[in-house]
Amino acid sequence: MQERYRSDYDGEFVILRTRYEDGKKLQDKEWIENPIDNQYISARAAVIGHGASREQFKIKNIEDHRGGLLGKKRLQTYGAEGAWRELRCDFYVEDNARTLKEIKRRKYAKRSTVYTGVNNLLKYPGEFYLIPYGVKMCTVATAMYIAAFDGHREIFCLGVDGTLETGEPNVKHIQHINRVIETYPATKFYFVSDRTVEQQFRKNTNVDVMNYRTFVSHCDV
Secondary structure, three states, X not given: OOOOOHHHOOEEEEEEEEEEXXXXXXXXXXXXXXXXXXXXXXXXXXXXXXXXXXOOOOHHHHOOOOOOHHHOOOEEEEEOOOHHHOOOOOEEEXXXXXXXXXXXXXXXXXXXXXXXXXXXXXXXXXXXXEOHHHOOOOHHHHHHHHHHHOOOOEEEEEOOOOEOXXXXXXXXXXXXXXXXXXXXXXXXXXXXXXXXXXXXXXXXXXXXXXXXXXHHHHHOO
């Protein structure tokens, strides 16, 4: 993964099919333009996962957040790990084909920008958006990556614990989340939690921890 930003992103080629002719490997490609011009005022985002650290917080409050006077504290929301069932996120990341089918059926993508990989993108033409540069990580780390890629300088992580749904640590997910933090050193990542935050995240100089009371005040939620 490289530190890249949407301001420099016109789009990319994706491979539609790989075939062999006369012993030569050929690839059919298609150019996917960047259709998103993400304009915002505050350069702040909230990334929402399913971690137990957000159990006591009314996540729905984020959906109606206006950011105070002139929207100076407005949070754009980037969801993953089932958050779409709880609130309308500005952006959402999903890689499960069955879940995407349900998202399509419920017309969630009509109100939110839903990102997925190239295979699902081609399966549902015109419905979803391509994850930039084909980044392949757990969905909540991908949501963090897209928020940083969009140029947000303060990213508040809610329920981003690097755990399984059972609450047990997931080593791979922890590594993915940490990779995003390390890739974007100029971006400040706040882990919002009233619990213990994964030590590997805390070792980064661009990471801070705040409890929910402080978060509500800091972001005028």
